[in-house]
Amino acid sequence: MATDPNQRPAFYALRPGGWRDLVTVLHPPYTLWHVSNVAIGAAAAAHIYPGRLLAAIAAFFLAVGIGAHALDELHGRPLGTQLSRRTLIALSVGGLGGGLAIGIAGTIVISPTLAPLVLFGGFIAPAYNLEWFGGRFHTDFWLAASWAGFSAFTGWWVNSLGVHSVREAIAATAAVLACFFLVTAQRRLSTPVRELRRRTLAVEGEQRLKDGTVRKLDRADLIAPLDGALRALSIAVPLLAVAAVALRLP
16 A cells, blocks of 8 residues: 555554554554443443443453454455455454353343343444445444444443432433444544545645635645544543543542
């Protein structure tokens, strides 16, 4: 791939080949963002159980960070990695299987009320990434609902296992909705920048200011602010998660 970073399929994508493909396929900034949603949800619980939180983070890291992202690369090669089909299938099965195994253990050790969450997680990952049912679940709404709202809800539920006060209900609802809309914002930025990076050969145009200044516009000019906002959000959300959990821990 060209050395120009704007020629890469994502701002975090490394040069194709070897171990770099394994890093790229994990979508590191978005995987960290995703597990941060779990922590933000947990912070809304009346009490945080560190062991439960770490197990939930591990489950989502395996299922989404590895499994779902490998499925996504398997379905169309959007990141252009050189990973073999066999490797991607192994990562998909291993990641999703590991996440489900943690979930099943949770239903036995913690509460059977986790079972519906495990079943939904096991369904939505392949349904979204492989575009089952004609892509019905491959939409912006389902991305935000599953990758953000569901993650935050699970982080809260695994620690709370019920609503213990109005205050907790308000906090949990706010956390879930905040994660949902943050990922919605991410999607609004990532959709156009993906088109610019992956499908656009060139952009030609100019911007005319009221004072008569004329600025030439190209693809890099359009990519920069979108990627800049995505980078900032991918740093801000994990930091917010750390702050929220740190305040709640004894």
